[in-house]
Amino acid sequence: MNKPLFPLGKIVATPGAFKALEESGQQPATFLERHQSGDWGDCGPEDKQENDLSVREGFRIFSVYHTSKGQKIWVITEADRSSTCILLPDEY
Template sequence: MTDLKPSFKPFTLGSIVATPGALDALSQSRILECLIRHARGDWGQVCEEDAAENDLATCEGFRILSAYAIDPAQPCAGFGDNCVWVITEADRSVTTLLLPSEY
């Protein structure tokens, strides 16, 4: 039995890299947690439309963007100070963790 969404296709993360800001803001365990959620199709704090786009992107080979709280005990709007983005490129060659301000 699997929890996969019907429109979700598993994808590879490629090389995993992180910006200096993301490395400073996140513990290693939080980085791993965000990567696991991203790979499983839990897109975090993105709007419904972006979540649907991510689901489609896993099937069509487009870029995938997830947003997670740096500190899960604090609010996260998908951007701003308490947010980290996880982006897997369309060719699945690399997944990057970065702060929105570093984009």
């Protein structure tokens, strides 16, 4: 893993995210490590720039990934770095 850019705080996941990860056989740590190291996944260029700013300035950080089964998942770290949530877009 690359050097963490920010703390994750308390890590939580929604039921849908747990199910998607279970179905793909992937671990949450795979996506959390990418998120925390600045690999924003499938975010668009503007969202990636916003995340880079958010790391420096202490705003919310948002990443988009796909499981090996093609299910889209989001990883969101709150601005105060108190928590990070793994969720499906329709659970937002």
